[in-house]
Amino acid sequence: MLEKRHSAGSDAIILSGMLAILLMVSFSASAVTIASCPAFINDSSNLTANITAAASCIEFNATNIELDCQGFTIQGSNTGVGIRAVNMTGVVVRNCFVYNFTNNVRFENMTNSHVVSSLFGESQGQSLLILNSSGINVTNVVSFGAQGVPVGSSSQGISLWNVTSSSMTNVTGTANFSIGISVSGSGQGVFGNNITFRNVFGNSTSNSGISIIDMNDVFLFDSNGSAGSGTSHGIFVSGAKNIVMENVRGQSVNMGGFRFRSSFNITIRNSSGMSNASYSSALAENITNMTIYNFTGASTFGMGMNFSGIIESGSVVLKDIFLSTEAGIGFSCTDCRNVSIERMDVFSRNNTAIYLENASNVSIRQANASSSQGTGLLVNTSSRVSIVNMTIRTDLGTGLIVLSSANNTFDNLSISSNGSWVFTNGSYENNFTRLSMMDSNASVVFFSVVNFSNMANVSRSALNLSFNKAFLNSTNLSFLNIPGEVRFHRLGFSSPEELVDLDDDGTFASCPATRCTRVSYGDGTLTFHVTGWSAYSARESVAPPEQESSVQATPPSTAPLSRDGVQFTISSAEKVSVPVGDRSYIFDIIRINGKNGAEIAFGTALATITVGQTTPLDIDNDGKDDVTLKLADVTPKGIEVFIEPILAATPVNEPKSIPATQMPTAPGEKETPLPTEQPEGTPTPVTTPAQESPLEFKKGILSISLFAKIAAILAILTLITFFALHRKALFHGHMGKIE
Numbered sequence: 001m002l003e004k005r006h007s008a009g010s011d012a013i014i015l016s017g018m019l020a021i022l023l024m025v026s027f028s029a030s031a032v033t034i035a036s037c038p039a040f041i042n043d044s045s046n047l048t049a050n051i052t053a054a055a056s057c058i059e060f061n062a063t064n065i066e067l068d069c070q071g072f073t074i075q076g077s078n079t080g081v082g083i084r085a086v087n088m089t090g091v092v093v094r095n096c097f098v099y100n101f102t103n104n105v106r107f108e109n110m111t112n113s114h115v116v117s118s119l120f121g122e123s124q125g126q127s128l129l130i131l132n133s134s135g136i137n138v139t140n141v142v143s144f145g146a147q148g149v150p151v152g153s154s155s156q157g158i159s160l161w162n163v164t165s166s167s168m169t170n171v172t173g174t175a176n177f178s179i180g181i182s183v184s185g186s187g188q189g190v191f192g193n194n195i196t197f198r199n200v201f202g203n204s205t206s207n208s209g210i211s212i213i214d215m216n217d218v219f220l221f222d223s224n225g226s227a228g229s230g231t232s233h234g235i236f237v238s239g240a241k242n243i244v245m246e247n248v249r250g251q252s253v254n255m256g257g258f259r260f261r262s263s264f265n266i267t268i269r270n271s272s273g274m275s276n277a278s279y280s281s282a283l284a285e286n287i288t289n290m291t292i293y294n295f296t297g298a299s300t301f302g303m304g305m306n307f308s309g310i311i312e313s314g315s316v317v318l319k320d321i322f323l324s325t326e327a328g329i330g331f332s333c334t335d336c337r338n339v340s341i342e343r344m345d346v347f348s349r350n351n352t353a354i355y356l357e358n359a360s361n362v363s364i365r366q367a368n369a370s371s372s373q374g375t376g377l378l379v380n381t382s383s384r385v386s387i388v389n390m391t392i393r394t395d396l397g398t399g400l401i402v403l404s405s406a407n408n409t410f411d412n413l414s415i416s417s418n419g420s421w422v423f424t425n426g427s428y429e430n431n432f433t434r435l436s437m438m439d440s441n442a443s444v445v446f447f448s449v450v451n452f453s454n455m456a457n458v459s460r461s462a463l464n465l466s467f468n469k470a471f472l473n474s475t476n477l478s479f480l481n482i483p484g485e486v487r488f489h490r491l492g493f494s495s496p497e498e499l500v501d502l503d504d505d506g507t508f509a510s511c512p513a514t515r516c517t518r519v520s521y522g523d524g525t526l527t528f529h530v531t532g533w534s535a536y537s538a539r540e541s542v543a544p545p546e547q548e549s550s551v552q553a554t555p556p557s558t559a560p561l562s563r564d565g566v567q568f569t570i571s572s573a574e575k576v577s578v579p580v581g582d583r584s585y586i587f588d589i590i591r592i593n594g595k596n597g598a599e600i601a602f603g604t605a606l607a608t609i610t611v612g613q614t615t616p617l618d619i620d621n622d623g624k625d626d627v628t629l630k631l632a633d634v635t636p637k638g639i640e641v642f643i644e645p646i647l648a649a650t651p652v653n654e655p656k657s658i659p660a661t662q663m664p665t666a667p668g669e670k671e672t673p674l675p676t677e678q679p680e681g682t683p684t685p686v687t688t689p690a691q692e693s694p695l696e697f698k699k700g701i702l703s704i705s706l707f708a709k710i711a712a713i714l715a716i717l718t719l720i721t722f723f724a725l726h727r728k729a730l731f732h733g734h735m736g737k738i739e
Contacts, residue, residue, distance in 0.1 A: 145175030
């Protein structure tokens with residue numbers, strides 16, 4: 001039985017075709033009825049029952065007539081021709097189910113004829129064969145070549161040979177051991193074939209799905225070519241001219257989705273290719289004038305797209321190309337000439353993303369080249385290559401490799417790599433403009449033209465980018481010591497300041513305006529230009545000294561200034577000015593780290609403090625700690641801090657003078673001398689302490705001690721009380737004398 005020889009997929013196609021045929025059956029009451037084979041028809045004819053044939057069955061003997069099988073079958077014996085028409089015009093075959101012949105349907109030297117709404121089952125040769133004909137239209141047809149054991153390369157689903165001005169619409173041609181749909185001619189340039197395919201599916205398990213050889217002016221729209229486990233391609237084009245494909249898909253299990261060889265004027269738009277093997281989604285060899293727009297290619301083990309041997313006099317234009325591969329090269333151009341690529345996105349997981357070898361006059365603009373474990377872009381033995389606006393990303397490999405190549409230009413190249421940035425060897429006169437190295441935390445740009453030396457390795461150690469740091473070894477990479485740009489990301493500063501380490505010893509200082517020029521700061525990204533390279537960083541800027549007229553910090557009433565320091569609560573939105581001697585220093589919160597810590601700036605000091613921890617700080621950058629700072633608490637309103645002076649030591653050679661008369665003091669407090677009694681009318685002398693009050697900071701944090709003020713007030717009150725009592729005594733004594 002025929003059904004037993006078909007695969008499940010083939011059965012589905014056959015049933016779908018039969019359903020379409022039955023739905024479109026037309027009846028003609030005036031037609032001649034064919035009841036058996038062989039039959040030679042001179043008028044339009046119908047089948048009213050299934051018929052079988054030992055050899056050939058039906059042959060047209062007149063023009064402008066129609067055979068309508070009305071859904072009935074014509075079964076052969078693996079020989080002969082099921083339906084044949086030779087040297088006729090205006091012939092129509094409709095609603096037929098024909099199978100088991102050498103050729104199920106054969107048109108030869110025909111004009112203006114049609115095959116409509118039919119199903120052609122398994123054949124020993126070409127199931128539907130059209131030879132040396134013109135104006136042939138095939139519509140709503142499913143045609144099978146050999147489906148069982150191999151019977152030779154001619155067992156094609158559909159074969160067109162030297163056919164012109166013809167079309168196929170809603171057609172499927174399939175074969176197990178040969179080509180699904182074959183279109184071939186007698187040589188490129190002999191005549192214009194003008195063949196149009198629309199919504200065509202060519203399928204083969206061991207050969208090309210669609211094959212176009214030595215044909216001109218072939219147009220393929222909304223179609224699919226699929227190749228199975230053999231050694232052929234989904235869509236194969238060779239020796240062809242003026243080929244246009246739009247919305248076409250080529251796919252292959254073992255080979256490439258598309259293959260173009262020795263052809264001229266090829267145009268592909270809005271199409272895709274797929275290869276599951278070690279081959280390309282699209283391969284082009286010795287092509288002259290090829291244009292591909294909006295193409296997506298994928299390969300499991302092979303290349304995403306491969307060009308080689310492009311003819312010197314022609315050109316190739318690729319636009320909007322998207323390629324990906326697991327193990328192979330994403331895009332390869334070998335022995336290429338005059339190739340222009342614009343907007344290309346290439347990914348290779350384990351190999352090079354874009355590879356150019358022995359290429360010349362190749363231009364790539366607006367491209368992305370990404371690789372997980374391989375190289376982003378590799379240029380080998382090539383010249384006159386122009387790369388403009390390319391972004392390269394690699395996880396473990398090298399971003400860019402240039403080997404034995406010269407006179408190439410790279411403009412606005414951005415490289416992101418966890419391996420090496422750039423490696424060159426045996427190359428010269430390769431000019432880079434606006435070369436960028438990028439990291440998630442920082443990036444650098446070199447403005448001037450860079451000419452890499454013969455042997456150069458820009459590694460991660462020679463050019464290191466990390467959080468809030470950019471370092472370039474300008475000694476080993478002197479050719480990169482040119483003006484450029486530094487950009488830091490994810491900063492938490494409110495007002496950052498650029499820093500530079502000129503000696504590469506880990507000591508950073510404010511970068512002078514002659515070396516660093518601010519460009520912008522916003523959303524945590526700081527951008528500034530530099531005149532040369534060393535190590536750069538950033539920090540929260542240090543505010544200038546506050547003027548006397550500025551608002552001074554007033555400790556909250558619950559945390560009064562004491563001889564032991566000052567304690568206050570401050571929010572992230574506030575800044576506190578703390579007087580220290582004859583200057584004031586700004587205390588500011590950079591960031592609150594949860595409930596247990598904060599990052600602060602006090603004067604020139606930057607520190608990370610933790611609740612309960614005491615931190616010494618040098619707030620005036622003189623190399624000596626001035627105060628200790630303790631984070632008392634982190635509250636919803638901000639942080640509560642306690643600032644205490646680091647006291648100056650009492651000189652050994654100056655013993656402390658203790659006045660004879662002193663006020664009672666509390667334990668731990670400084671004794672304050674009382675004024676001595678003077679004769680009336682004698683000015684009260686001003687007492688100057690022999691040394692700095694212990695209430696003052698080491699640098700004179702408090703110019704006048706609070707307790708010194710209190711002691712002076714008490715002394716004045718004591719004098720007032722003393723004179724009042726003394727006058728009262730004199731008054732009473734005088735009154736006693738009067739009495």
